[in-house]
Amino acid sequence: MAIVSPPAIRQDFPLLMGRPDLVYLNSAATSQKPEVVIETVARYYRELNASIHRGAYTLSVQASEAYEQARRTLARFIGADEREIVFVRNTTEALNLVAYAWGLYHLRPGDEILLSEMEHHANLVPWHLICERTGARIKAIPLGPDGRLEMEALDSLLSHRVRLVSVMQVSNVLGTVNPVAQIAQAAKAVGALMVVDGAQAAPHLPVDVRALGADFYAFSGHKMLGPTGVGVLWGRYEVLETLAPFLGGGSMIREVYLDRSTYAAPPQRFEAGTPAVAEAIGLAAAAEYLSKLGMDWVWQHELELVSYALKRLDEELPEVRTFGPRGPDRSGVIPFVLGSIHAHDVATALDQYGIAVRAGHHCAQPLHRKLGVPATVRASFYVYSTQEDVDRFIEALKKVRDFFKDWL
Numbered sequence: 001m002a003i004v005s006p007p008a009i010r011q012d013f014p015l016l017m018g019r020p021d022l023v024y025l026n027s028a029a030t031s032q033k034p035e036v037v038i039e040t041v042a043r044y045y046r047e048l049n050a051s052i053h054r055g056a057y058t059l060s061v062q063a064s065e066a067y068e069q070a071r072r073t074l075a076r077f078i079g080a081d082e083r084e085i086v087f088v089r090n091t092t093e094a095l096n097l098v099a100y101a102w103g104l105y106h107l108r109p110g111d112e113i114l115l116s117e118m119e120h121h122a123n124l125v126p127w128h129l130i131c132e133r134t135g136a137r138i139k140a141i142p143l144g145p146d147g148r149l150e151m152e153a154l155d156s157l158l159s160h161r162v163r164l165v166s167v168m169q170v171s172n173v174l175g176t177v178n179p180v181a182q183i184a185q186a187a188k189a190v191g192a193l194m195v196v197d198g199a200q201a202a203p204h205l206p207v208d209v210r211a212l213g214a215d216f217y218a219f220s221g222h223k224m225l226g227p228t229g230v231g232v233l234w235g236r237y238e239v240l241e242t243l244a245p246f247l248g249g250g251s252m253i254r255e256v257y258l259d260r261s262t263y264a265a266p267p268q269r270f271e272a273g274t275p276a277v278a279e280a281i282g283l284a285a286a287a288e289y290l291s292k293l294g295m296d297w298v299w300q301h302e303l304e305l306v307s308y309a310l311k312r313l314d315e316e317l318p319e320v321r322t323f324g325p326r327g328p329d330r331s332g333v334i335p336f337v338l339g340s341i342h343a344h345d346v347a348t349a350l351d352q353y354g355i356a357v358r359a360g361h362h363c364a365q366p367l368h369r370k371l372g373v374p375a376t377v378r379a380s381f382y383v384y385s386t387q388e389d390v391d392r393f394i395e396a397l398k399k400v401r402d403f404f405k406d407w408l
């Protein structure tokens with residue numbers, strides 16, 4: 001385990017240091033950025049900025065090398081080959097890429113896509129769009145009352161009609177860590193492709209895409225200490241090679257004629273136009289920062305915080321109802337409701353005490369329907385979150401509870 005402590009880590013985060021009164025508990029939406037990431041992006045613009053992969057001049061070669069080095073760093077971060085790392089804008093774009101570049105060409109009426117009831121809209125809506133165009137249908141692994149997927153249902157849901165399975169590794173609402181390796185194995189057994197939405201997993205726990213046995217893995221830079229506007233789609237190279245392009249334009253071609261073109265090999269085939277160079281390099285700095293902390297430590301730290309917070313909520317705030325599994329398969333997010341008070345009112349009241357939490361359906365309307373609540377408040381932790389943050393959150397929530405006591 002790395003010798004690190006969250007109060008020391010905080011010192012690397014200028015925004016947190018500049019706002020000592022803020023308790024930032026919305027890292028599942030987007031994380032704060034350490035100085036090294038901010039500085040890496042700034043340094044790129046100060047010292048290296050050039051059009052990549054095109055210029056014959058030294059500056060362009062250096063910028064291109066920095067971008068490709070970032071690809072290698074991200075490959076190492078998830079146990080992949082660098083040719084399998086496609087830089088995209090975010091998880092949403094990564095999943096759309098698979099939907100359009102694979103789904104549109106391979107799905108037929110009667111085919112099935114298997115998702116789960118806890119998916120984020122980013123892993124639902126792209127498939128809806130593809131189903132409308134292809135006649136394929138969606139099925140979903142049900143959510144059990146304990147906040148875990150009902151894995152017993154998998155056998156009856158998986159048949160030769162299922163062509164693709166796409167499931168989140170960690171739920172952005174419940175924190176549930178899904179057994180994606182087991183799901184991937186079952187998907188393979190019926191010949192289906194396996195896609196993993198890793199948006200809430202890659203930032204928080206060690207990921208080895210090969211061990212997961214998936215074909216695609218998607219995540220966003222901004223949730224793992226990196227810049228906005230960059231994310232990664234990992235694809236098994238043999239599968240990437242079979243995919244049609246998603247977006248067309250410069251950089252992704254081999255030869256272009258007036259009436260047709262041929263395409264570059266992956267990953268370039270999927271990186272049309274000028275990429276987010278500074279952001280990709282900044283994301284690599286974020287991955288290196290996380291690797292130095294140690295992803296095992298990151299995960300342990302969140303487990304400790306979430307179990308401490310849940311214990312205090314259970315013991316001291318009986319009016320609060322939390323959701324999600326209890327156990328080691330639970331990441332650092334706590335969704336809750338306070339009696340019948342609307343989640344937005346609770347979040348706005350918490351803000352009066354400097355507590356930044358998110359309220360709403362968290363881009364998971366089907367999940368909230370299943371939970372039977374229109375919205376939840378969500379507190380989420382990350383590497384810089386401390387026990388003191390949890391204490392301040394609980395004390396503020398008690399005051400909010402007291403304020404609303406006549407309406408609970």
Ligand SMILES: Cc1ncc(COP(=O)(O)O)c(C=O)c1O
Nearest residue numbers: 090091092120122172199200220
């Ligand atoms: C599980 C999950 N999937 C996908 C996304 C979409 O990520 P982005 O908005 O970065 O594309 C999110 C973001 O909240 C998420 O939590």
